[in-house]
Amino acid sequence: MLSNKPGTHQVTLTAPVPAHAFRFSTPVVETPGILIIGRWIGRIVAFLARLPFRFPVAVGTVTVSGLVGYFLGWGALAALWSVVDIGLLVWWRRWPSTFRTLLGLRVVAAWRWVWIYRRHWQPVLVVAGLAETYAERQYLPRIRRVTCSQWSDRVRVRLVAGTTPAHFEERVTELAHGFGAPSCRVTTLGARDIVLEFPRRDTLANPIDALPVPEVPDLDALPVGQREDGTPWLLKLHGTHVLVVGVTGAGKGSVIWSAIRAMLPALADGTAQVWAIDPKRMELSYGRTLFARYADTGESAVTLLETAVTDMQERAERYAGKQRSHTPTVADPFVVVVLDEVAFLTAYHPDRDVRRRAENAIATLTSQGRSVGFTVLAALQDPRKEVMNLRNLFPDKIALRLDEATQVDMVLGEGARDRGANAHLIDPDLPGVAFVRLEGSPVPVRVRAAYVSDDDITAMTNDYGATETGSVDADSDR
Numbered sequence: 162m163l164s165n166k167p168g169t170h171q172v173t174l175t176a177p178v179p180a181h182a183f184r185f186s187t188p189v190v191e192t193p194g195i196l197i198i199g200r201w202i203g204r205i206v207a208f209l210a211r212l213p214f215r216f217p218v219a220v221g222t223v224t225v226s227g228l229v230g231y232f233l234g235w236g237a238l239a240a241l242w243s244v245v246d247i248g249l250l251v252w253w254r255r256w257p258s259t260f261r262t263l264l265g266l267r268v269v270a271a272w273r274w275v276w277i278y279r280r281h282w283q284p285v286l287v288v289a290g291l292a293e294t295y296a297e298r299q300y301l302p303r304i305r306r307v308t309c310s311q312w313s314d315r316v317r318v319r320l321v322a323g324t325t326p327a328h329f330e331e332r333v334t335e336l337a338h339g340f341g342a343p344s345c346r347v348t349t350l351g352a353r354d355i356v357l358e359f360p361r362r363d364t365l366a367n368p369i370d371a372l373p374v375p376e377v378p379d380l381d382a383l384p385v386g387q388r389e390d391g392t393p394w395l396l397k398l399h400g401t402h403v404l405v406v407g408v409t410g411a412g413k414g415s416v417i418w419s420a421i422r423a424m425l426p427a428l429a430d431g432t433a434q435v436w437a438i439d440p441k442r443m444e445l446s447y448g449r450t451l452f453a454r455y456a457d458t459g460e461s462a463v464t465l466l467e468t469a470v471t472d473m474q475e476r477a478e479r480y481a482g483k484q485r486s487h488t489p490t491v492a493d494p495f496v497v498v499v500l501d502e503v504a505f506l507t508a509y510h511p512d513r514d515v516r517r518r519a520e521n522a523i524a525t526l527t528s529q530g531r532s533v534g535f536t537v538l539a540a541l542q543d544p545r546k547e548v549m550n551l552r553n554l555f556p557d558k559i560a561l562r563l564d565e566a567t568q569v570d571m572v573l574g575e576g577a578r579d580r581g582a583n584a585h586l587i588d589p590d591l592p593g594v595a596f597v598r599l600e601g602s603p604v605p606v607r608v609r610a611a612y613v614s615d616d617d618i619t620a621m622t623n624d625y626g627a628t629e630t631g632s633v634d635a636d637s638d639r
């Protein structure tokens with residue numbers, strides 16, 4: 162106990178209490194050198210024993226090459242490799258997709274595991290604050306596996322017990338920078354089991370052409386663009402309200418037009434209607450013949466909104482006690498009120514009465530319209546409360562390029578920026594790129610809306626628009 166051996170004085174887990182004459186503490190026992198060396202040898206042997214299972218192709222290749230070189234000589238090895246190279250070349254040219262999935266991406270994954278993740282894992286995690294310390298020992302989450310898809314690396318990680326995926330979600334920016342990726346996304350697979358997804362390149366860098374019009378539109382999942390992982394970005398309109406926020410030129414129009422485009426067959430057969438409010442007279446006027454109602458001034462816009470409220474309430478009264486959800490029919494179509502620059506009505510319109518009536522009507526529609534088939538799809542440039550205090554009545558929000566970092570959480574909700582939704586850093590040269598929250602996941606996803614050009618809109622109005630303009634723009638007071 163009172164030994165003066167080196168190390169005895171180092172362990173001070175609790176501070177001494179001066180009033181106590183004796184202090185009991187755990188004795189420090191010196192580890193014999195042979196045990197330390199034995200442990201290192203054990204770890205090296207375990208590593209070598211695991212290698213063939215972890216990298217069977219690489220270990221097999223090296224072993225076979227070594228055996229051929231040793232028994233048959235270097236000439237035979239060179240001949241073998243020439244044949245293998247020609248075989249690989251033929252495979253690559255003839256069946257590129259199987260070559261990529263079975264070999265190419267595995268080689269890339271092994272390389273990136275060693276060179277990027279293994280090498281930088283400890284420093285990046287320690288600096289990012291993701292290494293845990295307990296009783297003077299450091300515990301690091303462990304890389305279980307690295308796999309590669311064509312566009313991203315997926316790093317499967319075993320968490321340190323007592324930590325949660327939220328620790329990683331809050332550090333996605335640090336992780337992305339640390340491993341040299343444009344972004345990082347965290348997916349939870351199970352207890353202490355997460356995947357970090359690092360894109361290797363920006364899959365949304367090129368504009369996406371207007372998507373094909375679906376034969377039977379699914380109003381719960383309208384294809385409006387592409388997600389960062391290459392899968393379609395599907396927008397739910399029926400049973401919700403959507404607020405699209407972005408600075409001027411961010412591409413709000415492309416989200417609105419992509420949604421309208423995806424609904425075209427439903428507009429044509431009368432099971433859905435678009436009621437459009439277009440204060441700028443630039444965005445929606447182009448496709449006027451597609452809309453059941455159209456308004457472009459303050460007064461006519463408020464009249465349109467109040468008509469929607471009256472129709473909605475009449476429908477709710479009919480449904481009361483009989484049905485709890487809406488199924489689109491020709492008699493009771495799904496109505497989407499599309500509002501371009503909603504702040505024009507709620508904040509900027511000079512007439513106070515128009516502002517008040519518009520706000521009341523939007524609040525009523527957004528709070529009561531969901532279950533009876535009335536949806537508001539609104540675009541907004543400035544999400545601050547002074548401009549739009551109704552934003553929380555929109556369950557789904559889309560954050561295109563924003564002006565300030567603080568606006569990200571205003572749009573996507575608390576913690577969205579910490580989880581990597583850097584909408585304020587979206588490149589101005591990438592209009593249509595946005596962050597959205599998908600159902601059931603707190604992690605924002607990067608997406609890009611398809612671009613519906615003027616020619617596309619002309620083709621849409623030719624194919625699906627009403628022939629008599631007068632029949633569809635009853636609310637316009639132009």
Ligand SMILES: Nc1ncnc2c1ncn2[C@@H]1O[C@H](COP(=O)(O)OP(=O)(O)OP(=O)(O)O)[C@@H](O)[C@H]1O
Pocket residue numbers: 368369407408409410411412413414415444542592593594609610611612613
């Ligand atoms: N999804 C997209 N893909 C590629 N380019 C796009 C996309 N959306 C918009 N653009 C380009 O950006 C320009 C501005 O887009 P848009 O008018 O839709 O922005 P906005 O957010 O509606 O702006 P404003 O609020 O001023 O109307 C378009 O003219 C087009 O050239």
